[in-house]
Amino acid sequence: MELILVLGFYFLTFYAFLPAIISRIFGFRVFLKGKTDREIALTFDDGPDPLYTPKLLDLLKEHDVKATFFVVGENAERYPEIVARIHEEGHVLGIHNYVHHSNWLMRPKTVKRSIHKTSDVIKDITGTRPMYYRPPWGIMNVFDYANLGYLQIVLWTSMFGDWRQKIGAEKLYKRMRRKLKPGQVFLLHDCGSTFGADRDAPANTIAALERILQDGHQLGYRFVGIDQMIELTEHRKKMRKERASSQIAASDRMGKEAQLQVSHVKNNKPTIGPLKKVVVYFWLLYEKLFHLVFRLKPVGDRGYFNYRIRKYAGPPIDLEGDTTLRSGNYVMELHFDNEKLFELGMNSRSPLQIGIKIVREMQHALPDFARALGPAPNGEKVVALYGVSMIHRGSESLGYQTFDLPRGLFSWMTNIYLRILMRVIHPAGNERVREKGQTLSPRMLIMPRDILLNWANETESLRRPNRKSQSTIG
Numbered sequence: 001m002e003l004i005l006v007l008g009f010y011f012l013t014f015y016a017f018l019p020a021i022i023s024r025i026f027g028f029r030v031f032l033k034g035k036t037d038r039e040i041a042l043t044f045d046d047g048p049d050p051l052y053t054p055k056l057l058d059l060l061k062e063h064d065v066k067a068t069f070f071v072v073g074e075n076a077e078r079y080p081e082i083v084a085r086i087h088e089e090g091h092v093l094g095i096h097n098y099v100h101h102s103n104w105l106m107r108p109k110t111v112k113r114s115i116h117k118t119s120d121v122i123k124d125i126t127g128t129r130p131m132y133y134r135p136p137w138g139i140m141n142v143f144d145y146a147n148l149g150y151l152q153i154v155l156w157t158s159m160f161g162d163w164r165q166k167i168g169a170e171k172l173y174k175r176m177r178r179k180l181k182p183g184q185v186f187l188l189h190d191c192g193s194t195f196g197a198d199r200d201a202p203a204n205t206i207a208a209l210e211r212i213l214q215d216g217h218q219l220g221y222r223f224v225g226i227d228q229m230i231e232l233t234e235h236r237k238k239m240r241k242e243r244a245s246s247q248i249a250a251s252d253r254m255g256k257e258a259q260l261q262v263s264h265v266k267n268n269k270p271t272i273g274p275l276k277k278v279v280v281y282f283w284l285l286y287e288k289l290f291h292l293v294f295r296l297k298p299v300g301d302r303g304y305f306n307y308r309i310r311k312y313a314g315p316p317i318d319l320e321g322d323t324t325l326r327s328g329n330y331v332m333e334l335h336f337d338n339e340k341l342f343e344l345g346m347n348s349r350s351p352l353q354i355g356i357k358i359v360r361e362m363q364h365a366l367p368d369f370a371r372a373l374g375p376a377p378n379g380e381k382v383v384a385l386y387g388v389s390m391i392h393r394g395s396e397s398l399g400y401q402t403f404d405l406p407r408g409l410f411s412w413m414t415n416i417y418l419r420i421l422m423r424v425i426h427p428a429g430n431e432r433v434r435e436k437g438q439t440l441s442p443r444m445l446i447m448p449r450d451i452l453l454n455w456a457n458e459t460e461s462l463r464r465p466n467r468k469s470q471s472t473i474g
Contacts, residue, residue: 030155031230033184039232040184044068044070044189045189046096046100052202052206057086065222067092068132070154073118074098094226095119095132118130132153132226152230158176160179160187165199165201176209182221183233189201189202294308297372312330319448321448335387359398366455370454387445388444399452401447
């Protein structure tokens with residue numbers, strides 16, 4: 001049962017959690033925000049609605065503005081005349097799945113089929129296939145990146161909770177007014193029939209939007225479709241790149257690049273940008289969730305390691321002596337604290353130095369692991385200390401044996417997880433993974449119980465058991 005829970009946790013992480021972070025933080029394969037001087041994009045989800053979408057179209061026509069409608073396929077089939085009007089009046093049509101279900105709750109094939117079906121519906125009505133897609137609730141799975149390569153995925157810059165009627169038109173207007181600025185992609189709704197929405201909430205949206213359109217015109221802003229917003233943004237990015245190239249060329253001529261290199265050598269302190277800081281924040285948040293779900297316990301007073309006791313679920317492994325680790329045997333599973341690992345990585349000059357420091361910290365922690373074994377629940381049944389790591393050379397000097405992970409889903413997910421971790425914990429992690437991509441592989445580190453217990457009485461000098469001489473770490 002625990003193996004199923006672990007595999008489920010890994011699966012959800014890579015199927016859903018990481019794609020959500022990557023798309024939202026890095027904007028990978030999605031459009032989030034425009035780079036424009038005075039343009040704003042209004043986008044509407046969940047329609048068409050027979051009552052509110054025509055009223056919204058009347059308002060947009062009155063103010064001569066364009067918007068984008070991400071329609072639900074089954075609603076588009078039900079009200080084709082409204083979809084036709086949206087198209088005829090120059091607005092952009094996008095896909096919002098055939099039914100309003102989360103991509104996390106559907107198989108990749110089901111998501112793909114839903115999108116194709118909605119695309120067919122829109123083409124039958126308008127004669128043109130849509131080029132834009134917004135997943136319900138902005139939630140994607142990892143397969144969406146591959147399956148939807150022909151569509152531009154569009155998320156948003158600001159949403160306002162306008163699907164709830166109790167907010168009221170006045171509060172909704174104030175929320176929208178605070179975000180009224182160029183480059184914004186507003187997420188609004190023209191239908192209240194989806195799960196969790198209030199049927200007549202769009203009435204507030206239309207009332208608040210009327211005032212927003214008036215304010216926008218007074219400020220000199222333009223409301224455009226998402227197609228024009230993306231086009232203007234790409235043009236601005238191109239112009240910025242050209243200007244940056246010119247500035248770099250000028251800097252080269254003046255010798256500024258050489259001065260920067262000298263300054264970097266003097267400081268020689270690793271730094272991370274704001275995006276990576278956000279990634280690290282969410283990574284550590286994820287680790288806290290992992291600790292909570294699997295009830296990890298800290299060991300020792302240095303804070304580098306945690307552990308849990310669980311049943312081993314892999315193939316039999318022959319250890320030194322007469323010990324064989326079999327499926328169903330208890331193991332003491334060790335976990336390196338990722339916050340400490342990140343601090344260690346930022347204060348190390350290279351992945352090699354990270355590996356050396358990890359082995360040293362493990363050397364300090366082994367007596368604590370040994371002493372924690374006795375009072376721990378099922379501690380008396382533990383056969384071995386067990387861990388999985390991509391940095392494992394040198395561990396034999398401490399009493400570990402290393403083994404390849406059995407090939408399969410768990411091995412594949414662990415490999416990806418540890419490669420991402422390598423990229424996160426050190427500024428040179430990207431280069432390390434690229435250069436050593438074929439040789440970097442996670443391995444099981446296993447220490448038989450009797451060798452672990454030998455560490456229980458180790459002194460502060462950290463004498464190791466009588467084993468092979470210490471090997472090179474790398």
